[in-house]
Amino acid sequence: MALLEVEGVRGGYGEVDILNGINMRVDEGEIVVIIGPNGAGKSTAMKAVFGLVKIRQGHVRFQGTDITNLRPDRIVHHGMCYVPQENNVFPTLTVQENLEMGAFIRRDDIRPTMERIYDLFPVMREKRRQPAGSLSGGQRQMVAMGRALMLEPKLLLLDEPTAGLAPAIIDQMFQNIIKINKLGVGILMVEQNAKQALAMSHRGYVLVQGRDRFTDTGSALLDNREVAEMFLGGGQAE
Numbered sequence: 001m002a003l004l005e006v007e008g009v010r011g012g013y014g015e016v017d018i019l020n021g022i023n024m025r026v027d028e029g030e031i032v033v034i035i036g037p038n039g040a041g042k043s044t045a046m047k048a049v050f051g052l053v054k055i056r057q058g059h060v061r062f063q064g065t066d067i068t069n070l071r072p073d074r075i076v077h078h079g080m081c082y083v084p085q086e087n088n089v090f091p092t093l094t095v096q097e098n099l100e101m102g103a104f105i106r107r108d109d110i111r112p113t114m115e116r117i118y119d120l121f122p123v124m125r126e127k128r129r130q131p132a133g134s135l136s137g138g139q140r141q142m143v144a145m146g147r148a149l150m151l152e153p154k155l156l157l158l159d160e161p162t163a164g165l166a167p168a169i170i171d172q173m174f175q176n177i178i179k180i181n182k183l184g185v186g187i188l189m190v191e192q193n194a195k196q197a198l199a200m201s202h203r204g205y206v207l208v209q210g211r212d213r214f215t216d217t218g219s220a221l222l223d224n225r226e227v228a229e230m231f232l233g234g235g236q237a238e
């Protein structure tokens, strides 16, 4: 079943359209990655889905409900959360306070969810009393994802979750995303580490100039000579 359907979306900032008719889909339990050159509109596409960029034409549906141009604070109620690339934790608050902030709209007992997140990322349990700003880049990213998971979303939007991380940490981050997905959470992410991201994704979209130029399974896109030459640094994936 389709969790997210993006149909013919056009829109952007002010008068200028960055998205020129985008179509995307995420099915329940899938990991889907958006790759493409700088400035293609990858982050803008994700922001449009989450109500942060005005959609001038087209539709976004979540679990069959039209959420086009709905405000982010309404969208989270439908079960979709977004982790921006930057400024995604409250640095002066502790890890635990960050998680509590993530659950601000819940009125029920949040402790079982928090325990599940600590089980998923044990280092966060160890560091729960430390300010998030004192953690490493990778750990901060985990807090940001954990905060989003506090609402127990069906779909998590991740904007470049490995940006600025060292190669060894990038691997761990992708493993963490797989762990989150195994809990039954769909993932839509924008990634610069295109080969690695395609290798771990069920499907991918290559965005070029605000359009979905190619789409296929992650492995088929990796094997696609045109995609490899144009967007994966030449030749086929190692």
Ligand SMILES: Nc1ncnc2c1ncn2[C@@H]1O[C@H](COP(=O)(O)OP(=O)(O)OP(=O)(O)O)[C@@H](O)[C@H]1O
Pocket (backbone or CB within 6 Å): 013, 018, 036, 037, 038, 039, 040, 041, 042, 043, 044, 045
């Ligand atoms: N807040 C904004 N106001 C106006 N224009 C913007 C804004 N944010 C991005 N843009 C423009 O929109 C276009 C697409 O940007 P976007 O960040 O979506 O691209 P991207 O594919 O994610 O690229 P990158 O990999 O460089 O982040 C770019 O030309 C960018 O300059």
